[in-house]
Amino acid sequence: MSFTLATWNINSVRLREPIVLKLLEEEAPDVLCLQECKSPVEKIPLEGFKALGYNHMVARGQKGYNGVAILSKIPMEEAGSEDFADLGHARHIAGKLENGVTVHNFYVPAGGDKPDREINEKFGQKLDYLTDMRDWFKAEKPEKSILVGDLNIAPREDDVWSHKQLLKIVSHTPIEVEHLAETQEAGGWVDITRQDIPAGLLYSWWSYRAKDWDAADKGRRLDHIWATGDISNSGHGSRILRDARGWEKPSDHAPVFATFDL
DNA sequence: ATGGTAGTCAAACTA
Numbered sequence: 001m002s003f004t005l006a007t008w009n010i011n012s013v014r015l016r017e018p019i020v021l022k023l024l025e026e027e028a029p030d031v032l033c034l035q036e037c038k039s040p041v042e043k044i045p046l047e048g049f050k051a052l053g054y055n056h057m058v059a060r061g062q063k064g065y066n067g068v069a070i071l072s073k074i075p076m077e078e079a080g081s082e083d084f085a086d087l088g089h090a091r092h093i094a095g096k097l098e099n100g101v102t103v104h105n106f107y108v109p110a111g112g113d114k115p116d117r118e119i120n121e122k123f124g125q126k127l128d129y130l131t132d133m134r135d136w137f138k139a140e141k142p143e144k145s146i147l148v149g150d151l152n153i154a155p156r157e158d159d160v161w162s163h164k165q166l167l168k169i170v171s172h173t174p175i176e177v178e179h180l181a182e183t184q185e186a187g188g189w190v191d192i193t194r195q196d197i198p199a200g201l202l203y204s205w206w207s208y209r210a211k212d213w214d215a216a217d218k219g220r221r222l223d224h225i226w227a228t229g230d231i232s233n234s235g236h237g238s239r240i241l242r243d244a245r246g247w248e249k250p251s252d253h254a255p256v257f258a259t260f261d262l
Numbered sequence: 263a264t265g266g267t268a269g270t271c272a273a274a275c276t277a
C-alpha cells in the first residue's frame with residue numbers, strides 16, 4: 001500500500017481555505033498536515049475538505065495563534081498530543097492511520113529575533129521545546145512513525161540561501177541545529193526529504209518581506225518530513241511545491257511531499 | 263543597522 005503525505009504551514013486555515021482546496025484538488029495527497037491554523041478546532045472549515053474525500057481530521061487549536069491539524073482520506077484515529085515546554089500552545093497532534101502508521105505533526109516555536117535565551121525568552125522556549133521532544137522520543141522509542149511539520153530550523157548549509165549570513169539568525173544558529181539533531185537522533189528519525197534529495201539548495205519558506213521572493217530566492221528549509229528507521233526505506237518521491245508560494249494570497253511556506261510504500 | 267509584510271482582531275502581538 002502506497003500513500004502520499006504533505007505538510008504545509010498554512011498561516012491561517014480559514015483565510016486560506018481556497019488554496020488548501022486547490023492543493024487537495026490538484027495534488028491529492030492522502031494525508032495533509034497543517035500548521036499555524038490560527039483557529040479553534042470547531043472553526044476549521046471542514047465541509048470543502050470532506051467533499052474532496054478528506055473525511056478524517058485530528059487537530060488542536062487555539063484562538064489567533066498556533067494550531068495543528070491532520071486531514072486524511074485514510075481512516076485515522078487520534079494518537080495524543082503533547083504540550084512540550086509547558087507553553088500551553090497547540091503545537092502537536094498525532095494520528096494513527098488505518099495502515100498502522102503514526103503521524104506526528106509539529107509546529108515548533110519560532111524563537112523570536114535574538115538567539116540568546118538570556119535576553120529573549122522565546123529563544124529559550126524554543127530550545128526547551130526541542131529538549132522536551134528529544135527526551136519524550138528517547139522514552140517513547142517510536143516505530144512505524146512519520147514526523148512532519150514546521151520545525152522552524154534549517155539545519156544544513158544548503159537549507160538556507162546563505163549559511164554565513166544566517167549563522168546568527170534564529171532558525172540556523174549552531175545551538176538550534178544541535179538541538180534538532182539531538183531530537184532526530186533520540187527518535188531514530190531519518191530525514192526523508194534529504195534521503196531523496198541528498199544535495200543542493202532546498203527551501204520551503206520565503207519571507208513575506210522580500211520585494212520579490214521568487215527573484216531574490218532568499219529561502220530556508222524549515223519544513224520537514226522524517227520517518228523512523230523501520231520504514232525510512234519505503235520513503236521516496238520527496239518534493240517541495242514551490243509554485244504554491246506564488247498562489248493567490250499565499251502562505252509564506254510551500255508544501256513538502258513524500259510518498260511511502262508499505 | 264534597520265525595516266521590510268502578513269494575520270488576528272481591533273492594540274499589540276507573533277511570525
